[in-house]
Amino acid sequence: MHITVSREDLIKPLGIVAGVVERRQTLPILSNILVRMTPKGLSLIGTDLEVEISAHLEVSGSQGDMTVPARKLYDICRALPAGAKIDISLEKEKALIKSGKSRFRLLTMPAAEFPAIETSNWEHSVSLPQKKLRWLLDKTMFCMAQQDVRYYLNGLLFEIGPKRLRTVATDGHRLSMADVDVSNSLEREKQVILPRKGVQEMIRFLEDSDEPVEIQIGQNHLRCNLKGLTFTSKLIDGRFPDYNKVIPVNQGKMVMVNREAFRETLNRAAILSNEKYRGVRFGLSKGVMTITAHNPEQEEAQEEMAVKYDDEDLEIGFNVNYISDAAAALDSEEVEFNLNDPNSSCVLRTPGSTNNLYVVMPMRL
Amino acid sequence: MATAGADCYWPRAILHLDMNAFFASVEQRDFPELRGRPVGVTNGEVGTTLITCSYEARAHGVKTGMRIYDARRLCPDLIQRPSRPGVYVRESTRIMGALTNLTPDVEVFSVDEAFLDVTHCQRLHGTPEHMARWAQTLVRNVSGGLPCSVGVAGTKLTAKYASDVLKPDGITVIPPWEARDRLRDVPVEKICGIGPRIAAFLASHGARTCGDVAALPMNVLARRYGVTGKHLWLACQGRDTGAVMHDVAPPKTVGHGKVLPPRTTSARVVETYLRHMCEKVAGRLRRLDMQAGRLYIGLRYGFPDHGIETVIAVPHGTPDGRQFYESARAFLQAHWRGEAVTQVQVTATHLINTSGQLELFSPEEVRTLHRFDAIDRINNKYGEFTIAPATILERSTMPNVIAPAWRPDGHRQTIPD
Numbered sequence: 001m002h003i004t005v006s007r008e009d010l011i012k013p014l015g016i017v018a019g020v021v022e023r024r025q026t027l028p029i030l031s032n033i034l035v036r037m038t039p040k041g042l043s044l045i046g047t048d049l050e051v052e053i054s055a056h057l058e059v060s061g062s063q064g065d066m067t068v069p070a071r072k073l074y075d076i077c078r079a080l081p082a083g084a085k086i087d088i089s090l091e092k093e094k095a096l097i098k099s100g101k102s103r104f105r106l107l108t109m110p111a112a113e114f115p116a117i118e119t120s121n122w123e124h125s126v127s128l129p130q131k132k133l134r135w136l137l138d139k140t141m142f143c144m145a146q147q148d149v150r151y152y153l154n155g156l157l158f159e160i161g162p163k164r165l166r167t168v169a170t171d172g173h174r175l176s177m178a179d180v181d182v183s184n185s186l187e188r189e190k191q192v193i194l195p196r197k198g199v200q201e202m203i204r205f206l207e208d209s210d211e212p213v214e215i216q217i218g219q220n221h222l223r224c225n226l227k228g229l230t231f232t233s234k235l236i237d238g239r240f241p242d243y244n245k246v247i248p249v250n251q252g253k254m255v256m257v258n259r260e261a262f263r264e265t266l267n268r269a270a271i272l273s274n275e276k277y278r279g280v281r282f283g284l285s286k287g288v289m290t291i292t293a294h295n296p297e298q299e300e301a302q303e304e305m306a307v308k309y310d311d312e313d314l315e316i317g318f319n320v321n322y323i324s325d326a327a328a329a330l331d332s333e334e335v336e337f338n339l340n341d342p343n344s345s346c347v348l349r350t351p352g353s354t355n356n357l358y359v360v361m362p363m364r365l
Numbered sequence: 366m367a368t369a370g371a372d373c374y375w376p377r378a379i380l381h382l383d384m385n386a387f388f389a390s391v392e393q394r395d396f397p398e399l400r401g402r403p404v405g406v407t408n409g410e411v412g413t414t415l416i417t418c419s420y421e422a423r424a425h426g427v428k429t430g431m432r433i434y435d436a437r438r439l440c441p442d443l444i445q446r447p448s449r450p451g452v453y454v455r456e457s458t459r460i461m462g463a464l465t466n467l468t469p470d471v472e473v474f475s476v477d478e479a480f481l482d483v484t485h486c487q488r489l490h491g492t493p494e495h496m497a498r499w500a501q502t503l504v505r506n507v508s509g510g511l512p513c514s515v516g517v518a519g520t521k522l523t524a525k526y527a528s529d530v531l532k533p534d535g536i537t538v539i540p541p542w543e544a545r546d547r548l549r550d551v552p553v554e555k556i557c558g559i560g561p562r563i564a565a566f567l568a569s570h571g572a573r574t575c576g577d578v579a580a581l582p583m584n585v586l587a588r589r590y591g592v593t594g595k596h597l598w599l600a601c602q603g604r605d606t607g608a609v610m611h612d613v614a615p616p617k618t619v620g621h622g623k624v625l626p627p628r629t630t631s632a633r634v635v636e637t638y639l640r641h642m643c644e645k646v647a648g649r650l651r652r653l654d655m656q657a658g659r660l661y662i663g664l665r666y667g668f669p670d671h672g673i674e675t676v677i678a679v680p681h682g683t684p685d686g687r688q689f690y691e692s693a694r695a696f697l698q699a700h701w702r703g704e705a706v707t708q709v710q711v712t713a714t715h716l717i718n719t720s721g722q723l724e725l726f727s728p729e730e731v732r733t734l735h736r737f738d739a740i741d742r743i744n745n746k747y748g749e750f751t752i753a754p755a756t757i758l759e760r761s762t763m764p765n766v767i768a769p770a771w772r773p774d775g776h777r778q779t780i781p782d
Contacts, residue, residue, distance in 0.1 A: 149658075149680070173722055246725045277720040319722060343723065343731045364721035364734070 001037045001064025002089040005057065007080050007099075013055030013228065016205045017046040018074040020053050027115075032067035034114045035088070035095075039063065045114070046070055051198045052117045052232045053205070065111035068095045076104055117232050122216040122223065124190055126160055130213045130226070132180045134206040136167045139178040139329050139356050141199050145171035152238030156199045158215075158222065161189040165215075168243050174322045175243060175359040176329070193240055194222055198233030205229055247359055248345055251338040255284060256308035256351065259327055259335045265303045266324040269293045272301035273320050279363045280320040284339075285313045293320065316342040317365035323348070326358035375541055378493040379609065380481040381516040381524035382464070382500055385533035387477035388453055389419040390511045392446050403427065403443045405436055409763045410447045418443075420533055450765050454780040456508060458773040463507040467500055472609045476767045480521055482609035493517045497536045519544060521607045522600040525557045544603025549576035556600050563590070563597070575601035616653065616776045620661070620712025621645040623761055628667070628705045632697075633759075635664070635706050639693045641760040642711040644686035644753060648744070650713055651737055653776050656681045658715030662693045664701065665708040672708075673700045681717060682724070683733050687754065689713075 017033055025031045027049075034045040042061070045054040073095075077086060080099050087098040090108065097104040137156070145153035148171065157168040166179045194202075202224065206213065216223040224231040266280075273280050273293035283290040287310075291303040316339065327335055332350035339346045342362055349357040384390070388406045393399045403422035405415045415436055418427050425440035436443055457476045464471050467490065470482035483496050490496050497515040504513050512534040516527025519541030526548070527537040539547050552574055554564050570585055572578045578586075578601040586594030599605045621642045629635060639662070650657060658681055663674035677692045693711065724730050740752050750757065765780050772778060 149678075170725060172724055172726060175725060241726050274720070277718065277722070279720060317721065345725065359725065361723040361725050364723065 001035075001062055001066065002087075003037055003042055003059050003061030004085060004087045005042070005059045007077060007082065007084040007086055009057060009059070010086060011077055013044055013057060014074050014077060016229065017044045017053050017055050018070040019204060020046040020048055020051050020201055021070040022048045023071075029067060029109050029113050029115070031069060031071070032109055032114070033070040033073070034065065034067050034111055036065035036111065037061050037063050045116075047115060047117065048197070049115060049117070050195060050234050051201050053201065054230045054232075056228050056230075064090060066090050066095060066108045067111055067114050068106050068108055072106055073097070117221065117234070119221045119223070119232060120218050122218045124160060124186060124217045125214055126165060126182050126184045126186075127212050127214045128165065128180065128182050129210045130206045131208045131210065132182075133165075133213055133215070133224075134203065134208060136165065136178050136180055137199060137203045137206070140167045140169045140176040141203065142325055142329065143169035143171055143174055143176040143358075144196055144199065146196070148172065152193055152236055152240055155193040155195040155236045157191060157193050157240045157243070158217075159189055159191045160186055160215075160217070162186060168240070170241070170243065173319065173361050174326070175246060176326070177243065177247070177357055177359075179355040190217060191240060192217055192222055193236035193238060194233055195236050198222070198231075201233075202231060205231065246345065247357070248338070248340065248347060251340050251347065253284070253309070253311045253314060253339045255289065255337040255339070257289065257305065257335050257337060259330060259333060261305060262335060263324060263327045265291060265305050266320055266327065269301045269303050270320045270324065272299050277363075278319045278321050279317050279365060280323075281365055282316050282318060283313070284309055284311075284315075286310055314339065314342070315365075316346070317363040318346075318360060319363055322360045326360065329358070330356065374487050375484070375493055375519055377519045377541065378483045378487060378496075379518055379521050379524040380483055380493065380497055380500055381474075381518075381521070381528040382479050382481065382504070383514050383516075383525075383528040383532075384457075384460070384477035384504075385512040385514055386417055386419050386423075387457075387511070388417045388448055389422075389446075391449075391453055391456055393419060394509055394511060395452075396446075399444060399446070403440050404446055405433065405443050406446050406448050407433060408448055408766060411763070412447070416448060448764055450767050450780050454767060454771070454773075454778075456511075457771075459507055460504055460511075461773050463503045464500060466503060467496060470609050470611055472611060473772050475769050476771050480524065480609045494536065494538050497538070501534070501536065518603065520600070520603055520605045521609065522557055522605045523548065523603040526551065526555055529555070539603070541603065545579070548601060548603050549574065549579075551575045553578060553601065556597065558593070558597055558600065578602075613772055613775050613777060615718075616655070616716060618661075618712050618714045619646055619649050619653070619655070619657075619716065619776070620710060621649075621779075622663075622708060622710035622712075623763070624708050625706050625761075627707075629707075630703055630705050632701075632703070635697065635701070635709065636694060637756060637759050638709045638761060639697065639711065640686070640690045640754065641757045642709055643689035643693060644750070644757060646711050646713050647684040647686035647689055648741065648749075649776070649779070650684035650716075651741055653718075654720050655713075655716045655718050656684060657689075657713035658717065659713070660689055660692055661710070661712040661714060662696050663708075663710040663712075664697075664706050665710075667705045667707055671704075674710075675700070676714075681719075682727065683730060683737060684713070685733070685737075 036043045041058040043054055043056055084099045089096050095106040095108050148154055159166040164179055165182045168177045214225040220235055222233050269280050269291045272295050274295050280293040289305050289307045293301040326348045330350055334351050336349050336351040345359050345361050347359055389404045404419040406417050413432055415431050417429050422440055427436045427440050461473050468481050468483050468486050472480040497517045514528050514532045514535045516524040516537050518524040518527050518539040523539055523544050527539045530537040553559050553567050583598045586598045660677045660679050665672040675696050744751050770777050
């Protein structure tokens with residue numbers, strides 16, 4: 001095989017594909033990417049057996065395939081000067097990379113040994129602009145659990161319903177939910193859990209554009225088709241907890257805060273909260289919210305801010321990170337903060353809106 | 366080079382304070398009829414082993430760890446007293462608190478021992494020897510005259526050795542510049558950390574005294590025992606570097622174990638002991654605001670190295686003795702064939718600190734928390750297991766044993782009032 005491609009055409013898809021490759025591998029071939037030239041063009045495929053990304057480029061050259069070390073190929077291409085022409089060929093079982101006066105020979109492994117994710121039939125599909133999908137991930141993915149024994153929490157729930165695509169993430173202490181409208185509709189709701197790694201890779205290639213992305217869902221896999229890129233991830237085989245049960249519906253007390261001021265206040269108070277447990281105390285009385293934090297050294301932060309609140313006094317504790325993450329993720333000027341009592345959850349959302357909300361469980365102080 | 370003079374500051378000054386025959390001394394203080402008489406303290410009325418004995422008993426050759434039967438042969442007048450762990454622990458807490466008047470750097474080494482780093486108090490309080498006298502006075506005043514001996518040296522292990530030289534109520538000073546010479550002819554077993562196995566290893570290299578060890582290349586110990594070996598090699602020359610640790614690291618495990626009556630084969634008794642330990646572990650986890658991810662269950666049988674054990678994964682959540690016990694009992698039913706059990710152990714590991722964060726997906730949690738809150742508060746006020754599952758009404762009546770890791774506060778305060 002032999003191809004010639006400009007550095008600029010190659011570098012971005014190569015970066016996305018190489019990103020999937022884990023730095024430490026159990027199987028040597030997984031640190032390589034598959035480079036395959038067919039009459040349709042060039043494909044670059046990287047996988048960690050859970051997530052696979054394949055990029056398609058329209059380049060000319062002679063057919064053939066090989067696998068080359070992902071990281072090294074990417075680093076070489078990146079280090080070449082802008083505008084460089086890169087010439088890649090297979091020579092005596094080594095990949096020969098030529099550009100200007102530079103020559104690199106990389107070890108290869110047979111393309112036939114490269115593991116491909118075997119997907120079954122796609123049962124559902126939905127199409128939406130990339131920026132909408134990106135928005136969904138942005139608003140929810142930070143609440144995913146990390147290495148939780150409840151493995152089904154270590155991912156993001158995708159729920160496709162009639163005219164709606166919803167993502168939900170929770171780590172058991174807090175929950176995020178976001179909805180977008182989609183034109184293709186389904187009769188029944190379908191839920192799948194995309195693992196953490198898949199979510200993190202997905203956000204890397206989604207652009208803030210109106211270009212469409214098609215999501216396909218099968219029995220065990222989720223696929224995204226974009227122009228020049230196919231992303232496939234295994235799904236987590238488990239049942240996501242019934243999140244509707246933990247989204248409170250009737251909450252007696254409502255606070256309205258200015259989002260920016262609230263965030264700044266929280267960030268200051270957080271400095272003196274316990275570094276590990278992050279507990280802060282919220283005191284509410286008519287028109288005023290006080291936020292106090294202590295650390296084990298008995299240092300203390302006290303903040304007071306004017307809020308819209310017209311109910312009885314209330315004291316409640318929260319992990320300050322959970323509240324400030326939610327406040328940071330919302331994008332309205334004001335934040336609506338709904339509470340009931342110190343032992344039940346609170347909800348943060350854009351006032352009057354239902355397409356994006358956060359549920360946070362309190363801490364007992 | 367420092368010159369040996371009374372008025373020069375020691376580069377490091379460590380006191381090791383050792384309460385002499387602590388439990389027996391407390392008994393003699395509280396019961397005047399015991400003063401001047403041989404007293405042996407056992408674990409409860411039925412305990413068969415002396416956990417300590419008074420100096421009057423020691424004069425007859427009675428030693429800690431002896432069986433009461435053997436002790437009586439040496440000293441027929443020996444008075445057996447059941448231990449009162451709660452009293453000792455309170456006394457110890459008071460003594461350790463008083464010692465902080467001398468220096469804030471107090472390391473409680475066990476219920477009856479403490480290290481004090483007085484390096485930085487020399488300008489304020491005077492010579493290390495003077496501070497040792499003062500420490501003795503503090504202890505005497507706060508405890509109503511309990512005896513203690515103090516070792517004064519430049520390192521922890523030398524100080525610990527020194528406190529053992531003159532008992533009871535003695536003070537032994539080993540200035541740093543004399544440490545190497547003074548330790549030269551001391552048998553290696555006298556150094557804290559060198560037990561029979563390491564001593565045998567050293568003897569195989571021809572080293573029986575600290576001086577012999579110092580003459581060995583350090584590598585002989587380091588190759589066999591790693592960092593510990595190097596530390597012990599230095600200790601034999603009075604050059605160990607261990608710092609007086611004021612803080613206790615957060616717990617990695619929380620466990621309780623208990624010895625059963627001889628030849629116990631009754632399932633009911635074994636189950637009761639297990640439940641008792643499960644409840645203790647769960648209660649202590651709740652007090653520490655921690656949750657367990659795994660539970661170790663172990664049974665030991667009558668002969669050495671025999672028994673069964675397992676590690677069970679438990680879901681994180683409010684520690685509940687009943688839940689722990691259900692896991693333990695399932696294991697017991699599957700693996701125990703009625704062998705005589707001598708000891709049970711339940712240890713929680715993979716601990717996480719919840720510090721009050723509530724869970725989204727366990728709606729029952731708040732109610733459970735309220736229930737345990739009430740139970741724990743009652744038990745704190747009126748004593749351990751004032752409210753308890755009915756099964757453990759038949760629990761062991763043996764008093765709690767003060768573990769070597771006991772500390773006056775924090776998670777190692779394991780003896781309830």
